[in-house]
Amino acid sequence: MTETVLRVRGITKSFGARAVLRGIDLDAHRGDVIAILGGSGSGKSTFLRCLNLLELPDAGTIEIAGAAAPLVHDTQGRARIADPRALNDLRAKTAMVFQNFNLWTHMTVLDNIVAAPVHVHGVPRAEAADRAQALLEKVGMAGFAAHWPRQLSGGQQQRVAIARALATDPDLMLFDEPTSALDPERVREVLDLMRALADEGRTMLIVTHEMAFARDVSTRVVHVRDGVIESMGPPALMFGADASPVFRAFLSH
Amino acid sequence: MSDDLPIATLLGFGPDGWGWALVSGAGLTLAVALGAMAIGTLLGALLTAAQASRAVWLARAAAAYGVILRGVPELLVVLLLYFGAPGMLAAGAALFGLPPPGSPPALLTGCLAIGLVSAAYQAEVFRGGMLAVPRGQIEAAMAAGMGPFARFRRVIAPQVLHHVLPPLGNIWQFNLKDSALVSIAGLAELMRVSLVAAGSTRRPFLFFATAMVLYLVMTSASTALFRLAERRGQRWAGGR
Numbered sequence: 001m002t003e004t005v006l007r008v009r010g011i012t013k014s015f016g017a018r019a020v021l022r023g024i025d026l027d028a029h030r031g032d033v034i035a036i037l038g039g040s041g042s043g044k045s046t047f048l049r050c051l052n053l054l055e056l057p058d059a060g061t062i063e064i065a066g067a068a069a070p071l072v073h074d075t076q077g078r079a080r081i082a083d084p085r086a087l088n089d090l091r092a093k094t095a096m097v098f099q100n101f102n103l104w105t106h107m108t109v110l111d112n113i114v115a116a117p118v119h120v121h122g123v124p125r126a127e128a129a130d131r132a133q134a135l136l137e138k139v140g141m142a143g144f145a146a147h148w149p150r151q152l153s154g155g156q157q158q159r160v161a162i163a164r165a166l167a168t169d170p171d172l173m174l175f176d177e178p179t180s181a182l183d184p185e186r187v188r189e190v191l192d193l194m195r196a197l198a199d200e201g202r203t204m205l206i207v208t209h210e211m212a213f214a215r216d217v218s219t220r221v222v223h224v225r226d227g228v229i230e231s232m233g234p235p236a237l238m239f240g241a242d243a244s245p246v247f248r249a250f251l252s253h
Numbered sequence: 254m255s256d257d258l259p260i261a262t263l264l265g266f267g268p269d270g271w272g273w274a275l276v277s278g279a280g281l282t283l284a285v286a287l288g289a290m291a292i293g294t295l296l297g298a299l300l301t302a303a304q305a306s307r308a309v310w311l312a313r314a315a316a317a318y319g320v321i322l323r324g325v326p327e328l329l330v331v332l333l334l335y336f337g338a339p340g341m342l343a344a345g346a347a348l349f350g351l352p353p354p355g356s357p358p359a360l361l362t363g364c365l366a367i368g369l370v371s372a373a374y375q376a377e378v379f380r381g382g383m384l385a386v387p388r389g390q391i392e393a394a395m396a397a398g399m400g401p402f403a404r405f406r407r408v409i410a411p412q413v414l415h416h417v418l419p420p421l422g423n424i425w426q427f428n429l430k431d432s433a434l435v436s437i438a439g440l441a442e443l444m445r446v447s448l449v450a451a452g453s454t455r456r457p458f459l460f461f462a463t464a465m466v467l468y469l470v471m472t473s474a475s476t477a478l479f480r481l482a483e484r485r486g487q488r489w490a491g492g493r
């Protein structure tokens with residue numbers, strides 16, 4: 001029995017007149033590594049940002065490890081979170097790794113990592129700091145605890161951002177093009193780290209343009225096109241001859 | 254006649270000396286500036302929040318406040334409050350059938366007048382400071398499950414503080430100097446004391462020069478304090 005970590009039904013989202021997401025359903029079980037592929041502007045980032053409610057979907061339901069933050073709609077149909085506490089609870093079960101790292105520049109590497117455990121989850125600081133040191137070791141950044149983010153290369157910042165994401169032991173990790181802002185020679189160090197996370201059974205949703213990574217590491221490939229899931233399946237199938245013609249056309253663009 | 258009294262006596266703390274008056278004048282000057290700064294910070298923060306509000310009328314009112322208070326001479330605001338406040342208070346009291354309460358203390362009027370202007374400038378500074386916090390860092394805080402209070406306390410405030418300290422230092426210096434305008438309301442702050450001393454001793458140069466030195470001591474001491482505070486934030490920002 002594998003536990004369902006993510007259950008998404010009927011997500012829609014428009015920006016003004018532009019319908020960016022047009023009804024997305026997706027389930028993830030513990031240990032799933034789902035690569036989300038698709039053309040520019042197809043709605044991948046918007047979808048990912050709907051999952052932790054950085055964007056509020058217009059309709060649909062999201063359940064993450066048993067937590068949900070129901071939406072209510074005002075008279076003009078605009079969505080709003082019914083209960084702010086439920087919102088933060090749901091977010092606390094997830095972690096996001098951004099294209100531009102988004103480390104807090106006024107905090108040391110260590111403080112970046114302990115911030116959520118201490119200030120969101122109420123972990124004692126000393127305990128959080130011990131765990132942060134272990135995480136820094138794991139991401140190959142031992143010895144950088146006292147550094148400031150600006151002193152690090154892009155690849156190093158992203159590895160710290162991944163340590164920050166791991167610090168709360170999230171049920172679901174969301175990656176939005178984690179290697180797109182990196183120098184080509186720095187991409188590998190981040191991908192290797194993500195592969196290690198996949199191997200230890202982390203549940204991850206990864207928006208990426210790294211096709212080899214999607215093929216070799218993911219348990220499922222999802223192709224998003226025009227705000228819907230055009231096709232999905234295990235990588236062996238999606239990268240094989242029986243994949244949907246639309247997806248094959250996307251791959252060979 | 255004091256024309257022939259030695260400087261040490263005039264500036265001293267004896268019966269013919271103005272020392273105590275000057276010191277307490279400087280104290281009142283600091284009090285006006287501090288009060289104005291506090292009022293300005295409080296009201297300025299509210300104005301910043303109002304300007305960012307989704308309620309259009311509130312945002313417009315806050316913007317209009319800034320345009321007006323930054324656009325008229327400070328002296329006018331001081332005069333308006335000083336001469337206008339008793340009338341306004343009397344009218345207010347009359348609404349409740351009370352006798353006119355008379356003039357509010359000059360210190361209060363002074364703090365308020367300078368503070369109202371200070372708020373208009375501080376609101377601009379805060380607004381700039383808020384805009385300087387990268388959106389992505391706020392989203393990272395949201396994604397980590399921080400609520401509005403934690404986001405403000407842990408991410409927004411420290412960065413805003415770093416950005417606003419230098420301009421706030423300037424505003425503080427203006428507050429300190431503008432407090433001289435309150436002398437017109439009869440408050441015995443440094444400017445007023447030196448005017449009175451200059452007049453009654455007929456040694457204007459001596460007393461105005463002394464006032465100048467005292468103002469300079471206050472401004473440079475506070476500049477040094479602000480510098481110190483700024484330096485603490487520079488490590489993460491990479492030394493500017």
Ligand SMILES: Nc1ncnc2c1ncn2[C@@H]1O[C@H](COP(=O)(O)OP(=O)(O)OP(=O)(O)O)[C@@H](O)[C@H]1O
Pocket residue numbers: 015020038039040041042043044045046047
């Ligand atoms: N906040 C917003 N306001 C208005 N339009 C937006 C907003 N965010 C995204 N969009 C639009 O929604 C569409 C989908 O954007 P999204 O960022 O989800 O695409 P994407 O699949 O992640 O693309 P990319 O591969 O370029 O990152 C785009 O047309 C984009 O311009």
Ligand SMILES: [Mg+2]
Pocket residue numbers: 044045046
């Ligand atoms: Mg995107």
